[in-house]
Amino acid sequence: MTCPSCGALAPAEARFCPSCGHGLQVRADERRVVTVLFGDLVGFTALSESLDPERVKILVDEMFDRLAADIVRFGGRVDKVMGDGIVALFGAPVSHGDDAERAVRAALVMQDTVRSFQAEVDVPVRMRIGVNTGEALVGSLRADTDYTATGDAVNTASRLQAAAEPGSVLVGEDTHEATAESIRYLEVPPVLAKGKEEPVRAWRAVEALGRPGERRAQAVAPLV
Numbered sequence: 001m002t003c004p005s006c007g008a009l010a011p012a013e014a015r016f017c018p019s020c021g022h023g024l025q026v027r028a029d030e031r032r033v034v035t036v037l038f039g040d041l042v043g044f045t046a047l048s049e050s051l052d053p054e055r056v057k058i059l060v061d062e063m064f065d066r067l068a069a070d071i072v073r074f075g076g077r078v079d080k081v082m083g084d085g086i087v088a089l090f091g092a093p094v095s096h097g098d099d100a101e102r103a104v105r106a107a108l109v110m111q112d113t114v115r116s117f118q119a120e121v122d123v124p125v126r127m128r129i130g131v132n133t134g135e136a137l138v139g140s141l142r143a144d145t146d147y148t149a150t151g152d153a154v155n156t157a158s159r160l161q162a163a164a165e166p167g168s169v170l171v172g173e174d175t176h177e178a179t180a181e182s183i184r185y186l187e188v189p190p191v192l193a194k195g196k197e198e199p200v201r202a203w204r205a206v207e208a209l210g211r212p213g214e215r216r217a218q219a220v221a222p223l224v
Contacts (some may be wrong), residue, residue, distance in 0.1 A: 029139030034091040035103040035134055035175060036154050037076065038161035039067065039110060041084040043125040053108055053152030073107040074212075075099070079148055089149055092138040092188070097157050098212075100133045100178035105208050107169040108183075114166075131205075132172035150172060160194035160202060169205040176203045183208055 003010055008019035011036045041063065041187040048056050066088060068078045071088045075096050081088040091099035095122030104161070107129045156172055176185060184206045210223030 011062065029137055030134055032092045032095070032138050032149075033134065033154065034089050034136050034138065035100045036079075036149065036157035037071070037086075037088040037103050037107055038092065038130045038157045038162055039086045039088075040105070040128050042128060042166040043112075043123070043124055044084050045124065047123060055120055057070075063114070063117055063125075064068060066117065067110050070109045070113055071091065071106050074109075076103060076106055077147075080141070089138070092136075093147060100131075100175045101132075101182050101212070102169060103131050104175065104179050104183050104205050105168065105212060108205055108208055110145040111167060111169065126166035128161050128164040128166055129156045129166055129169045130162070130171075131169060131175050132157035132160055133174040133178060134172075153164065156200060157194065158195070159191060162201065163191040163193070171205055172201045173201045176201075182210065 003017035003020060006017060006020040008017060009213075010017050010019075022181040041060075044060060046058065047059075051059075064081055067086055069140045071078055071086075074090070075094070076088045076090045077093070078100075079089050081087075088103070090096075090106075107209070111127060111130065112176035114125065117123075118125055132153050134156070136149040138147065138149045159174055160170040170188070171179070171185070172192070179207060185203040186206055188202050188204050191202045193200045
């Protein structure tokens with residue numbers, strides 16, 4: 001067996017590379033209902049033109065450390081960091097039953113984190129976030145052993161992120177239906193998403209209602 005990370009040879013039964021420690025066991029693919037969070041920083045590209053590259057990297061690293069902590073705090077898993085973007089999964093590999101709510105709450109807190117960071121370091125940076133729920137195939141790609149998700153739910157989350165206004169969180173229909181009792185929303189015009197035959201209905205998350213896990217009180221019906 002060859003380690004996809006460093007290229008060193010490893011025993012066939014090895015769980016980790018003896019040279020670099022990279023995980024070698026590949027998870028079996030499985031279908032899961034997941035909530036995908038796509039976030040993209042707005043403003044760092046322009047910032048790179050006026051700041052030293054090392055300074056920009058330090059700022060980006062610090063920002064994503066804080067955003068990753070927000071994701072983990074709500075039970076999510078950072079799937080990947082790509083340039084100025086971050087992708088997280090809620091519901092895989094561990095499902096909590098309220099993963100859509102966890103994802104939207106995490107997204108709202110992430111926006112607070114970005115605003116705090118902006119004020120702290122005095123840089124004009126904001127973030128667009130898209131959140132979508134649906135069935136996806138989760139597992140490891142052959143090219144590398146990192147656990148990830150693929151499918152329409154992932155692509156739609158990316159399109160919602162691209163359509164979001166800087167500083168806002170856009171969610172898809174299934175996410176909205178699963179979280180309408182715990183998140184206050186404003187409906188926005190449907191998103192014309194590339195590759196989709198029909199426009200995607202979208203809502204902007206405004207604020208979380210109550211604490212995590214709380215539900216609005218329901219009227220008690222008489223026993224018949």
